[in-house]
Amino acid sequence: MITRLIGKALTLGVATGAMALVTAHAAELTVYTAVEAEDLARYAEQFNKAHPDITINWVRDSTGVVTAKLLAEKNNPQADVIWGLAATSLLLMKSEGMLEPYAPKGVENLDPKFVDKSDPPTWTGMDAWVASVCFNTVEADKLGLTAPTSWQDLTKPEYKGHVIMPNPNSSGTGFLDVSSWLQLFGEEDGWAYMDALHENIARYTHSGSAPCKLAASGEIPIGVSFAFRGAKSKAEGAPLEIIVPSEGVGWDMEATAIVAGTDDLEAAKTLVDWTITKEANEMYNTGYAVVAYPGVAKPVEHFPPNLIEKMIDNDFEFAANNRAAILAEWQSRYDGKSEPK
Template identity: 35%
Template structure:
């Protein structure tokens, strides 16, 4: 009898049976969500199925680069979490495999749309809006005005007080770059990024690192997905969360099976399990405040209300394409990152 850790229901029993029937008994799991959530997902699946899970946590940009580097000899089986853009690029470049889960009919339309745009080589597992958070104590100590818009972060008084990740390594930061291009137009979007660069104190590797630093009092403003800022606030840190007044982009966090996965049956079993409400509800145990893709999963009352946020019509197909993503990143490298601060 398999041990099932906080997971029940007919849908889960079905995938457990499939996992039992599979010959594979291990899974190499690449995770691009927060560390504690990654570990909980790995442990939850391992407890539910008896399949031994080896988990590696890296940002979505880093994971994409790793899967690409390993494409001639794939080592990973499944990639879970992180922004959808690099998942879409991986699908376009043939780095991930087509799979249609029997759990699909339980998902929100936006999750299925993500799959359809990639030839069913990825699928949406959660969504969340881009924004920023700031440390209220540091804001007051530095006599800074309360920001409420993207444009506020360009004010000279915020020099050295803003932090974001590097868009080459972080899906969050690439979403920020792609959002500005869509919100303001490409030329003005890059002007914004150049103006922001003048106020940046550090480009981090991880997308959530800037708001964690703000929570610790090491940074004032962190550009992140709003749910990451909410986590800091709920954890008791003096963080205010901002949905920028001009409008903002959003992510569809995604999951993909690696093309040529050595443990394909285990990967498919994980894929089905990860789409179940029981697995998605595990997010609540680690204060992950994204909106889950399964319509029957629970959304925390603390999660940002997506219907109350001014969202742009984010073009995932275009900005998740290999050509567009590589072009924008090169332009950021050539025109923004080299500027003096």
């Protein structure tokens, strides 16, 4: 055991050096992503069917972490391609000049909503990731709660302590909720809404999928999360109802971009070209009901049917450029307000 470990350690340094060489020759790409762990292997497999010569080295983490990582590596990018990260995050990269502008082949086939407005675009969308409310019917019955139908419903006193949502400071889902409320209700009313909602919130989670999972396990009956997660939990047998609030729901895109300064621009372009193909979009459709390629989407099991029409007209630029200010405001209003009882 020990000798094996030593051997491993000794080769570590060599391997790191060698990796750089290998990348140049056999086309290996380091791809940063926030796509769910279980989907990654499938994505790579599909891509390699078309391009067996390019190996993908995934670097996967939650949206917040990958964003932080990319920004931290701003002056020394480690990634070649970003495949599957929130568009709001990519906008931040873009404003830091970290993305390589590139119009992938066939970009004109995509819904223009899913393509960066710059010419050439710096990123292209894959699929949409839509907010929803997960509602545990069993626990609601026990507590005598009626199912909410709108965002405003969630501020009703009966839900006090029964709602859970992600902290926008750490969760992409949390941020899209907050930014959508500000867009839906306007700045002033938006904050007023959150003030009221805050009274009912049991706590803010760090992750975007946690509220739905906690609703599924009955820990907190109502979880503000995203539809895909709710559908999954439901499929696992959780007594959940996925509610699409009537005012409309916030959403974000998973998107793809080339990192400026990549060692292998050609391979990166090949990969990005493939990520917007029809077959790639069909692949995204297994998890996401809304994809960038028009006409591809098939309904996803347990997915709320009316979700797409409820998606708000999201202003990503607003979201990205006001992100720091919104988060600071949110933090000063709600974070750390709960004292020891």
